[in-house]
Amino acid sequence: MTIQTKLRARVSPQVISKVTRIFNGTLDDIFNELFQNARRAGATFVAVTTEHIGDACIITVTDDGAGIANPADLVSLGQSDWSDECQTREDPAGMGFFSLAGLDTVVSSTSAAGAFSLAISGDAWTGEADIDVLPWDGPPGTQIAFHFAAFPDGKLERAVAAAARFYPLPVSYNGEGLPSADFLEGAHSVIERDGVRIGVFRQRHVGQMPTVNFHGVTLIHALPQIKEVHHAQWSARVDILDAPDLVLVLPARKEIYRNAALERLVTQCREAIFATIRAEPFHRLSFEDWLEAKVNDEDYPEASRELPPLHTVHARDTYRDIPKFEPLAANAAIYDEADSYDSVTIERALAFSRGGVDGEPHCLAGAQPLTFYTPLRQFAGYPWYDALSCYIRTGESFSQDDGFQTRSDDDGLTFRPDRITLELADQHGRRLAVPSDFAILENDDAWSDPDYARIALARTSSLDPGDLTEFIIDAAFSPSDDADADSYDTQETRFRHDAAVRAHAILEGEDAAILAGIRMAFADRVAWRIPKGRTLQLTWSGEGTDLKLLATAGEARP
Template sequence: MPLPATIQTAVSQDAIRRASRLFSGDSRDCLLEMCQNARRAGATRIAIDLSQQDGRSFLHIRDDGCGIDDPAALLLLGHSGWDHDIARSEDPAGMGMFSLAGRTVDIQSFSPSAGTAWKVRIPAQAWDSGTPLALEQGTIGWGTLISIEMPDDWQLGLNSIVADVALHFPLPITMNGVLQPREDFLREALFVKEACGCRIGVYNLDPDWQHGRRINFHGLRVKCTLPTIGEVKDSFDHWAVRIDIVDAPDIHLLLPARKEVIESTALRALRDAAERAIYKATGSKADHRLAFANWQRAGDLGVALPEARSGLSTWRPETADDCHGRASATMAPEGAMLIVPTLESDIAQALALAQDRTPLRDFQLVEAESPLQGYAWYDALPIIEQISFRIHRDGAEYRYDDETYLPADMASGISDRIVVELIVAQVGHEGASRSVHAVEIPALVCRNGGWDMEEALIFATQDGGIKPARLGRMIYASLFCSVDDSDCDSWETQSRAFERDAQHEATRILLGDDAAILEAINMSAWDHLVWLIPQDRKVVIHAERGGITVDFMSN
């Protein structure tokens, strides 16, 4: 076979034989495509009705648009036949009618140029075969009527599907004569801006977080990644947008299903406009808590905003089981502040013991918010840059921090001194001067790379004033982290067991083995015995290895 001199693009007839595979064929897709065609035809209303005939169910879609002038264009895959304005603004692909492929369909429509109506039946198998279909005289005087023989699965939830299709559609739709509710796609938007041939609505909570269908293309809601901007955590503001397409010819949907927006220069410009709208909405508030990077981005987009509201949350020492163990954040009162970076739980709990000691007592300890770094007020605050500990025991000194572990053969117990060393710097200036502070604390729990009391090392000073109950809470907060495997006890059971062990260990370190044994017995009695004793009665328990005797005390 000789080679051709030239080649060109074309659509093979084989594509027609695969027409039934272009769309999913579900009722929602078909209804959307037929309603879109009616809208483009200039319809002012759409009626959807159900009927039964000879045990079969039919779905009828009727519009009062201009009708289909050329019936030959109806089944011409890839040929839309729409006028210049529609072709320019929406780029229809001429594929929507093929969403009905594989269904038996009767179509009637009025041809304005012929001055009469026509009708045709398309059997289910004809969509893929290319078989010629005979036209007959139609009986309608305007618009288009499409009747579809419904499969059984279409009848499931059809009313709710029609309601969903109608909700943001630009034309009124009735279902069996009942007008379906409609609402503006941007309803409840806090701020609406027109840009790029679209209406952009700004919301202070994402209304589409579940499904992501943030763009309304003339009633067809499609997924698209659009800007969302959260403010720093002490603010509940989380900004998102919806976009209602009005006349945006360069925004195209991915064919054939048209459920996603194609990435393009126009879409990127639309995202910029959406982000700009968010910043303008933010600027309408009395103040904001945008991250510094977002604040800079607003300026790049031409939106001048004041700096974020000053203020930080009071520092809450991290716990090993942080989702259960920390108190809710509260804003620190006005005054001198010292930023505490994110710490490991054992280091945070030890630092908490130094809060009421010089020099920390002169500051409000506040939580670091790195997204705010860059604002002048934030960069002017001092921050704890490094934390380490010195443990003095039996004439030796040991160092501990989040990168330095203690010797494996070292044992928990009483130490002579425990000192926390802090290096403080100014947060926003690499060349800022550093100051070093040493503060004595009465106890220290060192995870030493582990998460349980067998691996941890626990120290306390004899005259530091810490009580077993306080040390027990410190051990618990530093080390306890629940295990959520399916075969494990509940969080409450795990927590209570660890709490008992922590109290036992704290008592042993501070008061000795005998006191720890008595404390363990006391806690077990509270857990298992006290609730058995009748009101206003007392019991005497004599217990030893050989047995236990119990008797009521006489009044």
């Protein structure tokens, strides 16, 4: 066999036999393709009518466009007679009509070149039968009628309405005009450039919503989204007006062809979002996004000098809620807590510094007053943010009035010093000593058992057992979400019981702790059984028990 030295790509004649599989044959595809052909032909309206015959429906799509000059082009896959201008601007593929492939179809058209009518049977689409070209005496434009299965559930009406919603021409259905809408309706801003309209939306969930509108054909394409730091979420949608370089993947036209024009569009969407944010009273762009915004706008302002105040983080929190941002105080600093133990400890230290005087919970009073804020590393790089001292806790010390370091109790988990000092340091090496009357330190087993938390409480502390119980719970209670674990309420009740016993033991001794445990168990499981107005008298010991249900004063015993 002689091998050819030169070849040219060609379409095999066998392709026509598979034409019915090029499109899905859905109503959505059919209406979209026929509507687009009408628009390209210069139509001013599209009319859809239906006639139900038994279990079938004859659907007719009519337009007043320029019509079809050559019927052979209509049934030639990949061939079209669109004008040179249309070819340049739209890149039509000559395939849209074949969305009807396999359906009995009648096409009638009147153009400047003449008029004709084609009756295309189902098997004629694959080239297995001839198609007769018949005379036609109708108005300018094109009329396409095809058989389709009947849809009693309103699917047909929904398909027509969906195709018409963002289509640029008026569409009627059985004589009634269909509603239309601007694809960018509800946009925070609309920027038009290079043949496209870019709508920028604020706080809009994108999900699986269409993001691009090609003259009524809507597509889902991942367009840029920009999230400000704990602030607005911005996204973009695009309405194509006249952008010849933006083309769709053939033949189905369900997605945008990836080329330089698409990359440029994505860039323009980001620029449009940044421009929209620029017009807002303030922004909270991350430092990285701000640098990108400055590429096209050297004077783009920095993020607002605001941060959320320092707030307590609880071990039980599954989501860390950030409080409302506030302008930075003159003595602003950042405190970067390590975990809930650290957070609860510093919360008490800040309150202790105020000596019981009401004030902002994130402020440190004393000789070196500071207002602490929550760190947001997305702002790292902004000069105003980097200039803030960022403190972390580097340790703690416990001492007695005589100056000696205190010793822990025998269990190594409870400390009762005269003084507690938290040691802080910032990124510049500056050190800060913060007095307190309480500190709770992490221990490996403390997450599931409050008895293992390492607790330091000054001898002169004003905390009562209730306060101490809440601190232990806030720092250490982290419920299990295992399938075989008890409910949250059951776990919290059990942990609260153990934390209260520990708090009473530290502050009041073992007998008080035992009584506190009994009291809580009694309140949870027994007290509700005592009738209203009655009194239960209970004596319980190893030698025996005595229970009496007493009547109220002046009431006879039962």
